[in-house]
Amino acid sequence: MSRIGGRNVVFAWVVGVLCTAVIVTLGILTVPLVTSGLGMLSPAPAESGSTDAAADGPAQCRDLYTEPMWAALQYTPGAEIASSTDQPVSTAAEFVQALAPQVRFTCTWTSDSGTISTTVASVGTDAGSIAASALPPAGFSCTDNGDRVRCSRADGELIETIEAGAGIWVSTSQTGWHPERYAGRVADAAFAER
Structure with a gap:
């Protein structure tokens, strides 16, 4: 050849x-x-009671996250998410008991960096004003954010945020793992779904 x-x-x-x-x-x-x-x-599995919740807010954990945020959380080393109907994680336990939020779902993220727990619930329409007066003595700082009140506190690795108004409750507790503007973006998604 x-x-x-x-x-x-x-x-x-x-x-x-x-x-x-x-x-x-x-x-x-x-x-x-x-x-x-x-x-x-x-398709995401339907959660119990999601039909009623969908009319006035998010129905499941996935509804709280934009595509980029979901991808960033999923690809954090060791990241896993679990959905439940557990009560909100908060150091303001007496306040949570007094308002008795009806939990729609709680999203608990765990990773090598730490944990994040976010709860979406239904509360009375006056929950925002109650939070603004009840939470500052517990170390929270509160601000008006449109039709809702946002209260937050930081203590070392722990950052807590509670937003309430118009019958919706969104609380986030972050320990060690603090994605950029996590609590604000999740709350914006929950209130936008109304």
Whole structure:
């Protein structure tokens, strides 16, 4: 068999190996995108009572997160999410008991960095004004945020936020893990769903 002039066997092998390496690398980088994309295509399981809640707010944990925020949380090392109807996690336990929020769902994230617990619940329409007067003595600072009141406190690794108004309660407790503007973005999503 005769050789075609101008071809170098060594150069062809080097280029072939580099092309194969690029294809393998792209395949490896694509795996997380494919798995999360397939997860978005499958319908989320319906939670009990979600039909009524959907009319006036989010029905499940996934409804609280934009796509970029969901991806950032999921790809935090060791991240896992669990949904339940547990009562809100808060150091203001007496306040929580007094308002008796009717929990729609609680999202609990755990990761190597720490934990985040977010609760969405129904409360009386006066919950915001009650929070503004009851929480400052417990170390919270409260501000009006449109039709709701936002109260927050920080104590070392713990950051707590409670937003209430118009019959909706959103509370977040972050220990060690503090994604950028997490509490505000989650509350905005919960109140926007009304």
